[in-house]
Amino acid sequence: MHSDENIHIGFLIFPGFPMACLTSMIEPLRAANEIVGRDVFAWSLISEDGNRVEASARVGFDPHMALSNVEALNQLYLLSDPSSQFADRQNSNGKLRKLARHGTTIGAISGGVFPLARSGLLDGHAASVHWCYAAAFAEEFPDFTQSTDVISIDARRLTASGAAAAFDLSLHLIENAVGAGVATEVACWFQHPMMRGQGVPQRKPTFAAESTNDMLPRIVRDAIAMFTDHLEDPLNIADVAREVGVSVRQLERVFQNTTGRTPLVYYRSLRMHKARQLLLYGNYTISEVSTAVGYASSFTLIKNYTEVFGIHPKEDRKKVNMFRAGNNRVAPLA
Template sequence: MIEHLRHPQGAPEKLVAQLDQDRPGSGSQRKGGSELSIGILLWPRFPLLSLSGLTDALRHAADIGDQSRPIRCQWKVLGTPGQRVLSSSGLDVPVDSDLSHPERFDYIAVIGGLMDTLDQVPKSYTAFLHQAAAAKVPLIGLCTGSFVLARNGLMEGRTACVHAYHGDDWKQRFPNLRFVTNSDFLIDKDRITCAGGISVLELAIHLIGLHCGPDRAGKVVHQMTVAKNTSSSFVDRRKALGYASSSNRRLHEAVMLMEKHMAEPLEIEAIAQLVGTSKRQLERIFVVETRNTPAQFYRQVRLRFGRWLLVSSDRQIGEIAFECGFADAPHFIRQFQSAFGLSPGKLRRALEKDELADLL
């Protein structure tokens, strides 16, 4: 699982920190207010699991509850509009956005297909990948997408994560390129490669946690995992959430309750009762697993939601304050300033001047 992951040449947090600094036109214009935006290129005979794992994780993180609106996260299948791409299972998927302006996305993800179809794409696809690389947009290779990147000279000086089944294929095709087979995914500078299959969920949750916060990652784990009383799920909850231990059912349920009650926050004692424990025990769980008390974690969730509303809407600050559960605008402003180092008003002004990347 993720504990075997290695990050050569720098931690993933540094990559995320650089996303809004390395490219012109970043900020709200690029992402439309979303916190995580991914453009997806599908190669012929691609695996549906890789596409559905990525997009389903994003849609759970993107909205409140199970409404599935692409708000806080966005994704597009890129290619030639009007065409459809055939998957390895025989089902096809429509293209919904053209190959232009890669800088509008945080990442461009390539989902490779069967090995004998890797060269069966228009030249515009590979040209777009080089355009994205030139614009310093990080590239993701899912399943045999790592082979696509390598074939196009986009893995030079980097290590790839390859499924063990394709280890010999990699050796034969790219004898001079490093690879590993003992990880779910690997982040090497501005290239991210993933073995495919269920490992795609691990990567999606990791990126959601980095960009949108541990509460969003926790929601994805909660929504996409059936078993509640065991840590033997297909998703490694501990790393996905960024907690010391995240297999605790009460923690997940408490976070879900916080999300559902942001405008009118619940008392921590009430949350404890609803998840079947005492206030003192719930506080112990949160401190051990998140290094925050439930009240501190709850406030962070509401403030992040408020920051997103400031970036993605034109609502008045007072209205946002009430929607995030603060008694009045001055209280919200003080808490916001303390959490993010700038006031909501300054954030809005920077947004209007397209200076958001320098502040966030």
């Protein structure tokens, strides 16, 4: 539906937020304003306390206002690291809920789905979660509906999985406000190849290969799907081969040709990537992480983790904690 009214969008930024997600939202809106010759969109940067916020790229941003001073917005998007928490959770979450009650559409980009889910405002809604955060999100919010699409629009909850998806979401907002023609022109301005909407799945990298999951042969895709569904209770490779309708030898040959790894090594990599998500973005002990990816002992997890990532899991966690802001939750080292 087209409108001549100004659409005011707020971006609530947390320390360590991904800067690309912010610019990917704002730049298309700015271009749309230029193309139509009027300010269809306006935007404000918001932080919890109104103070300067440093992005993950160590670039500082000066917000226009504190969250407590926000009066009315058409839309508000949270941008953050997955570990981000409000310093004053009760009042800040209460403010978000008040804005939602008064008609503000609430959304999140990339890691911003975590503090949004913690606020309670995603209850009963689907959310787009970046594939690299999916395991940590599912572990913390097991009852939430997690979408693997690049963007999710569920009633008045809008979420985008990452920076490129944020650009797509902005194009969607532009199309709704001033038409598909302007949205297409904006996309062409930035040489954005296509506007992706709901129903378009995220592309995931194939470990150790120059490909993505959607480029793989059916046999390999089906096997990976089974692996992904059984990270906590590992399957026997022979059982997987039987389920996808090939011999173990054939499965190994196709896997080696397309991913550069055997099915067993690839399966282990999937389990280690889930383990890394839980270690870096969760509050779990190494023992708890071991159980979550199907290991009876922490010793085996540590050995495999070090082989895959070249660093001990405790050192990996220490490294990421060094860059977290003081108000963010720091994961334990036990």
